Amino acid sequence: ITRTLLSSTPTPVTLSIPQECYLRKWDAYNAQTDDLRHDESQDDVNQDHVNQDRVNQDRVNQDRVNQDQVNRPMTLPEKVWHRHLVHSTPGEADLLYIDLHLIHEVTSPQAFDGLRLSGRKVRRPELTLATEDHNVPTADIDQPIADEISAKQVDTLRRNAAEFGVTNYPMGHANQGIVHVIAPEQGRTLPGMTVVCGDSHTATHGAFGAIAFGIGTSEVEHVLATQTLPQSRPKWMSVTVDGPAPAGVTAKDIVLAIIGEIGTSGGIGYVIEYRGQAISDLSMEGRMTVCNMSIEAGARAGLIAPDDFADPSTRENVGRALEYMGLTPGTPMRSIAVDTVFIGSCTNSRIEDLRAAAAVMEGRTVTVPRVMVVPGSHRVKLQAEAEGLHEIFRAAGADWREPGCSMCLAMNPDKLTQGERSASTSNRNFEGRQGRGGRTHLVSPAVAAATAVQGTFATPEDLPPIEGATS
Amino acid sequence: MKAVTVISGTGVPLKRSDVDTDQIIPAEWLKQVERTGFEKGLFATWRDDRDFVLNQEQYQGASVLVAGPAFGVGSSREHAVWAIQQGGFDAVIAPSFSDIFRNNCTKNGLVPVVLPESTVEQIWAAIEADPQTDITVDVERLVVEVPAAGIVAQFPMDAPTQHRFLNGLDDIGLTMAHVGDIDAFESSRPAWLP
Numbered sequence A: 001i002t003r004t005l006l007s008s009t010p011t012p013v014t015l016s017i018p019q020e021c022y023l024r025k026w027d028a029y030n031a032q033t034d035d036l037r038h039d040e041s042q043d044d045v046n047q048d049h050v051n052q053d054r055v056n057q058d059r060v061n062q063d064r065v066n067q068d069q070v071n072r073p074m075t076l077p078e079k080v081w082h083r084h085l086v087h088s089t090p091g092e093a094d095l096l097y098i099d100l101h102l103i104h105e106v107t108s109p110q111a112f113d114g115l116r117l118s119g120r121k122v123r124r125p126e127l128t129l130a131t132e133d134h135n136v137p138t139a140d141i142d143q144p145i146a147d148e149i150s151a152k153q154v155d156t157l158r159r160n161a162a163e164f165g166v167t168n169y170p171m172g173h174a175n176q177g178i179v180h181v182i183a184p185e186q187g188r189t190l191p192g193m194t195v196v197c198g199d200s201h202t203a204t205h206g207a208f209g210a211i212a213f214g215i216g217t218s219e220v221e222h223v224l225a226t227q228t229l230p231q232s233r234p235k236w237m238s239v240t241v242d243g244p245a246p247a248g249v250t251a252k253d254i255v256l257a258i259i260g261e262i263g264t265s266g267g268i269g270y271v272i273e274y275r276g277q278a279i280s281d282l283s284m285e286g287r288m289t290v291c292n293m294s295i296e297a298g299a300r301a302g303l304i305a306p307d308d309f310a311d312p313s314t315r316e317n318v319g320r321a322l323e324y325m326g327l328t329p330g331t332p333m334r335s336i337a338v339d340t341v342f343i344g345s346c347t348n349s350r351i352e353d354l355r356a357a358a359a360v361m362e363g364r365t366v367t368v369p370r371v372m373v374v375p376g377s378h379r380v381k382l383q384a385e386a387e388g389l390h391e392i393f394r395a396a397g398a399d400w401r402e403p404g405c406s407m408c409l410a411m412n413p414d415k416l417t418q419g420e421r422s423a424s425t426s427n428r429n430f431e432g433r434q435g436r437g438g439r440t441h442l443v444s445p446a447v448a449a450a451t452a453v454q455g456t457f458a459t460p461e462d463l464p465p466i467e468g469a470t471s
Numbered sequence B: 001m002k003a004v005t006v007i008s009g010t011g012v013p014l015k016r017s018d019v020d021t022d023q024i025i026p027a028e029w030l031k032q033v034e035r036t037g038f039e040k041g042l043f044a045t046w047r048d049d050r051d052f053v054l055n056q057e058q059y060q061g062a063s064v065l066v067a068g069p070a071f072g073v074g075s076s077r078e079h080a081v082w083a084i085q086q087g088g089f090d091a092v093i094a095p096s097f098s099d100i101f102r103n104n105c106t107k108n109g110l111v112p113v114v115l116p117e118s119t120v121e122q123i124w125a126a127i128e129a130d131p132q133t134d135i136t137v138d139v140e141r142l143v144v145e146v147p148a149a150g151i152v153a154q155f156p157m158d159a160p161t162q163h164r165f166l167n168g169l170d171d172i173g174l175t176m177a178h179v180g181d182i183d184a185f186e187s188s189r190p191a192w193l194p
């Protein structure tokens, strides 16, 4: 077991982490073996919050923690590392598979030229993404680049990308930007990936739970040719920032405080996993900021465990779900047209639900082809009719029906057809739940009613006011 | 990278010690975007001197550079190796090399040959007596032969490095020895990954 000591050297960073935000860290066990270990200590460890002020106390605790961690399962970065092992021989560098290789105009030209000289190809052009970012001008980009070297480098990147079949987003392209900004933006960075780039701030992508690190030009060539990279196994460290971070403490403040604590060389040889509430409270943008700065602590990489938002299996499911739903990411809900509106089910078929829907439909006309209002029970039906709600629904053009589960599960004739899209007040949007191939969006009764009127997903506030209405 | 078994050719006596990489290829040559053309920058500063050994008619076409101790010290630039190779050399004989330079040599197929200083001096004398003196560097047997001077000298090289030279394996080549593993890994990657 090895660990870095807390830095006693002042570092030139602003410590803006306040007292009530506790910072604690320990070196995780330096995994030199492949043993899977069982962890009993994690909860202990998490309760063991040590105030920054009590650094010496912390050191003592670290020793104990390190001993505890002999029997623990692999941490996230270890898992990611192990899952990318193409080849491993004791005493040699691990051969790691690279899921995403980002390139730019400065560190790639000689790598491509090396490929040409040895008659090699880019093994997986589709796992390689290029953009022009390091030395492009930020004004007058429609003009030729004035700087001779940058002009040459940009031109070389364009020619190399074309020759080797790599996608390049050139200056002026909608997808162009700083390589570490565009890859997450375009969904190219995914949790659990290995990401490399000929740039030291590649750890940015660790925000998504990826192991991401910077490489040199000869390594760029290596990855281009083989989609792998020999890498000595890093040491592992976790840094926990217990929170919540008080108002005004941003991701930048947190990471600067971490660097201030462990020192600018405190992370050398390590991959850091950032943990704790102050970290998990951060937005993805904030997490990128934290991971981005890992290199400033000397670390090879830094990452943050993906949560539900970014978990790989969730992403996988999201991808599949989007395909099933016939949607593309980023589509505004309000632009999606609906074929059927279903107001009903045990979730939203009570009188209050029907009143809410009726309040929206009153004085309006539905435009969605099929709008079914299915009371949850006969009593509900009678109550609704006593209040005249059924007249409102009918006047609007909706179908006032008999009670039952109806299209909640489509065991009756109330089914969606293949590809048909519904706004439904029911509770499950499983594939085929409302009919084979049907596409279910779960909504509230008010939204269902507004959508029925609008034709696309809408809230009541989206609807134009009713003419002659008093309010 | 080309496989190297036996190098046979004439030599250039570079009778200097501590030849650093800044002399081999000056920093201004590092701005290039290509991997070729570095022969023009090889010993650029020294070549301004008409009498510099590489400028001398009788040494043109040589393939073995015979230099003094501590060859390749200084900056780690791999360009130094490229420049020497592109200048027509397949091997450098010297009493000692800097570690980084020697490492860069093995990555690029330039053979670094360590011989005792006295042997190097004998070779210098032989070349200066007759620039057409034939020098053979046998990577298979790890032997340097200069028949005209009666030199048959062993040189050290670890087995993995020798393997790389004999099989023409650069780092990429070494990795591609595991191409079966890479193929297998790729076929088992989860579908959600691109």
Ligand code: SF4
Residues within 6 Å of the ligand: A344, A345, A346, A347, A404, A405, A408, A409, A426, A427
């Ligand atoms: S089918 Fe739907 S509406 Fe019927 S009980 Fe089940 S969940 Fe509720």
